[in-house]
Amino acid sequence: MITGFNTDVKHAGKVFHVQTEDKGVNNPKIETLIYVGGQIIDSVRQDYSEKIKDGYDEALITQLMEDQHQRVIRDIKTGKYDTDNEDIENLISNKNLDDVVLEYLLATTFKDDLVLLLDEEGMEFYDDSDVEITVNAYNRESYNGIPKTKIMVKILSLDTNPAVLSEGYTDNSGRFSTKFRIPKLPDGVFTLLIEGEHPEIGKSQIKYIIKKKKK
Numbered sequence: 001m002i003t004g005f006n007t008d009v010k011h012a013g014k015v016f017h018v019q020t021e022d023k024g025v026n027n028p029k030i031e032t033l034i035y036v037g038g039q040i041i042d043s044v045r046q047d048y049s050e051k052i053k054d055g056y057d058e059a060l061i062t063q064l065m066e067d068q069h070q071r072v073i074r075d076i077k078t079g080k081y082d083t084d085n086e087d088i089e090n091l092i093s094n095k096n097l098d099d100v101v102l103e104y105l106l107a108t109t110f111k112d113d114l115v116l117l118l119d120e121e122g123m124e125f126y127d128d129s130d131v132e133i134t135v136n137a138y139n140r141e142s143y144n145g146i147p148k149t150k151i152m153v154k155i156l157s158l159d160t161n162p163a164v165l166s167e168g169y170t171d172n173s174g175r176f177s178t179k180f181r182i183p184k185l186p187d188g189v190f191t192l193l194i195e196g197e198h199p200e201i202g203k204s205q206i207k208y209i210i211k212k213k214k215k
Contacts, residue, residue, distance in 0.1 A: 002062055003156055003191045005069045005207050008115040008140075009076050015115060015140055016076050020069040025056050030065050032072050034081065041081060044072055062189050066209050113140040114149065114204040116196045125192050126213040128184040134177040137170045137196050137204075145174020149198045153180060155210065156191040182210060 004021035017035040032044040046068055051060060075081070119134040137149035153166040165180040182192070190210040197203045 002058060002065065002189065003193075003207060005065060007069065007073060007206055008117055008204075009073055010117065010143075011076050012079075012082050015143075016081065018069060018072050018076070020065050020072070022061055022065055025052070028052060030061070030068055032068055034072060034076070036081075044068060058189055062209060114146065114196055114198055114201040115140045116151075116194060116204045116206050118194075118206070123208075125182060125208050125210050127182050127190070127210055128213045130179065130181050132177075132179045134175055135170070135194060135196070137174045137176070137198070139201065145172075146170060146198055146201055147172045147174055149174065149176070149196050149201070151176045151178075152195045153178065154193045154195065155182070155185075156193050156207075157188055162193070185210065185212075 002022045004019065006020075007018045009016045009018060014036055018032060019035070020030065020032040023029045023031060028047060028049040030046045030048060033040050034042045034044075046064065048061060048064060051057070051064075115138055117136045117138070119136065123133070125131065133153075135151050137146045137151070138144060139146055147170055149170040151166075151168055151170060152164060154162045154164050156162050165182070166178040168176055168178060170176045192208045192210050193205060194207075195203070195205045
């Protein structure tokens with residue numbers, strides 16, 4: 001199963017949680033759900049059945065997932081979902097019962113208040129490269145930085161165990177700056193996973209596809 005994408009986007013005084021996942025070869029769709037305050041305000045779906053007639057291509061599906069995920073993030077930042085609370089309630093109430101039940105079950109998995117966000121939002125990651133990033137850990141409700149949050153940066157793949165590239169704790173302002181090297185990777189799909197955990201606030205993670213370094 002392909003690792004999905006989860007990103008929190010701060011825009012217009014709100015935090016939008018964007019989740020993209022592949023539903024699998026038996027249900028060939030890419031689905032992106034957009035949450036505000038734990039409630040789903042929209043969903044984007046893409047059918048890719050025509051693209052796998054000659055076989056399931058994991059790299060292709062992963063790229064389609066990333067493209068859709070980034071497109072939704074751009075929509076948020078350009079104001080597509082700039083609505084007030086009443087408008088958001090209307091978006092939710094206009095969904096049919098099946099969608100509401102599904103979305104409620106999915107929304108219950110996002111109870112933790114910890115949110116991670118990179119200073120370098122939109123940055124692309126390549127193998128065989130030195131990387132420098134700053135991770136911000138903050139509270140979903142108050143937007144305050146969260147000190148003493150454990151941060152771990154890992155490489156994930158379907159064929160190997162996770163490899164830790166960096167780890168440490170956020171400072172008093174909720175920031176963790178780190179440098180690490182992404183090694184040269186074989187062919188396949190690899191994900192950079194950034195995990196955060198705080199004993200009182202909860203857990204969070206963000207994921208990025210690692211691309212092959214251009215020659």
